[in-house]
Amino acid sequence: MSSLFEPVQAGDLQLANRIAMAPLTRNRAPNAIPTPLMATYYTQRASAGLLITEATAISPQAQGYADVPGLYGTEQLDGWKRVTSAVHAAGGKIVVQLWHVGRVSHTELQPDNAAPVAPSAIRAKTKTVLIKDGVPTFTETSMPRALELEELPGIVQDYRHAARNAIACGFDGVEIHGANGYLLDQFLKTGANQRTDDYGGSIKNRARLMLEVARAIVDEIGGGRTGIRLSPVTPANDIADENPQQLFDYLLAQLAPLGLAYVHVIEGATGGPRELPDRPFDYAALKTVYRKAGGQGAWMVNNAYDRALADAAVAAGADIVAFGRPFIANPDLVTRLEKNAPLNEPDRATFYGGGAAGYTDYPTLY
Numbered sequence: 001m002s003s004l005f006e007p008v009q010a011g012d013l014q015l016a017n018r019i020a021m022a023p024l025t026r027n028r029a030p031n032a033i034p035t036p037l038m039a040t041y042y043t044q045r046a047s048a049g050l051l052i053t054e055a056t057a058i059s060p061q062a063q064g065y066a067d068v069p070g071l072y073g074t075e076q077l078d079g080w081k082r083v084t085s086a087v088h089a090a091g092g093k094i095v096v097q098l099w100h101v102g103r104v105s106h107t108e109l110q111p112d113n114a115a116p117v118a119p120s121a122i123r124a125k126t127k128t129v130l131i132k133d134g135v136p137t138f139t140e141t142s143m144p145r146a147l148e149l150e151e152l153p154g155i156v157q158d159y160r161h162a163a164r165n166a167i168a169c170g171f172d173g174v175e176i177h178g179a180n181g182y183l184l185d186q187f188l189k190t191g192a193n194q195r196t197d198d199y200g201g202s203i204k205n206r207a208r209l210m211l212e213v214a215r216a217i218v219d220e221i222g223g224g225r226t227g228i229r230l231s232p233v234t235p236a237n238d239i240a241d242e243n244p245q246q247l248f249d250y251l252l253a254q255l256a257p258l259g260l261a262y263v264h265v266i267e268g269a270t271g272g273p274r275e276l277p278d279r280p281f282d283y284a285a286l287k288t289v290y291r292k293a294g295g296q297g298a299w300m301v302n303n304a305y306d307r308a309l310a311d312a313a314v315a316a317g318a319d320i321v322a323f324g325r326p327f328i329a330n331p332d333l334v335t336r337l338e339k340n341a342p343l344n345e346p347d348r349a350t351f352y353g354g355g356a357a358g359y360t361d362y363p364t365l366y
């Protein structure tokens with residue numbers, strides 16, 4: 001029976017163990033430029049089988065929170081090269097999560113203070129983070145405008161270009177952020193997408209943009225270096241769909257032939273309950289659909305896992321378990337899990353914004 005602590009292959013990625021660090025937004029990249037402190041932070045956690053970076057904007061339009069990194073400007077790429085070099089020197093593997101926030105943004109963060117973009121002009125009842133007088137401040141998102149059909153190929157190109165940049169920066173691959181009510185998830189789901197053109201209405205049409213992006217990235221860097229993150233039933237950022245099981249069965253069947261390195265599935269509400277009585281979902285059935293359609297990518301599971309739950313998931317067939325908040329406070333989480341050692345508790349007050357406090361100052365066991 002597989003163990004959390006044994007090596008695993010995910011596409012082209014040979015991982016030392018089955019523990020991944022989930023993407024964690026930390027708002028510590030002023031002007032979207034990764035800092036030396038970020039290189040320290042990721043390197044401290046390099047014992048993870050796979051590091052997945054915090055969500056990283058593919059373009060200025062893709063930005064939705066203050067001080068989150070980008071992957072489209074020279075200084076940003078130089079910052080990321082410092083991160084990947086340091087992680088590789090420590091023996092780690094790292095992929096970057098490619099992000100377009102869509103409607104989860106604010107005019108203050110958009111080029112020319114424009115309205116954020118979305119599949120439809122429907123405001124998300126959620127908040128984003130602006131920095132006001134140096135203080136991270138949760139602020140209502142702005143009313144978005146609906147993207148014109150003619151704009152969509154350009155967004156697909158932005159994803160392709162970001163994937164090319166990622167490899168040039170030394171990343172081992174990319175993770176497509178298709179979850180948590182951001183742009184690609186907005187197009188997928190009926191609560192945010194009420195278009196009447198080829199990108200709205202039917203399940204096939206609503207999945208179109210996500211699949212065009214996935215195919216473009218696979219064409220650019222290869223499926224073996226491409227993962228995707230999905231959240232079938234999360235309510236994050238005011239997202240919902242009328243029939244998630246049918247929607248994701250279709251999506252996974254279409255993703256199966258792409259040879260992806262992994263499929264990363266958030267179970268339940270992101271950072272919240274794993275079971276949602278009003279939003280039932282059969283994850284095992286979804287994995288079966290993916291495998292029956294020929295999908296061979298590693299199956300990565302996430303949300304509120306601990307050692308016992310992770311062992312059970314791996315015994316039941318999960319290939320990788322992603323841990324989020326535990327990695328914030330425990331840079332040596334792999335060792336602590338293996339030894340069933342106590343975990344440091346994360347300080348929520350320093351999750352978003354700031355400097356070394358609550359970022360690189362958590363103690364290790366040894």
Ligand SMILES: C=C(C(=O)O)c1ccccc1
Nearest residue numbers: 025055065179180236270
């Ligand atoms: C990128 C995020 C996600 O995927 O939920 C995020 C953004 C801001 C705060 C927490 C998480």
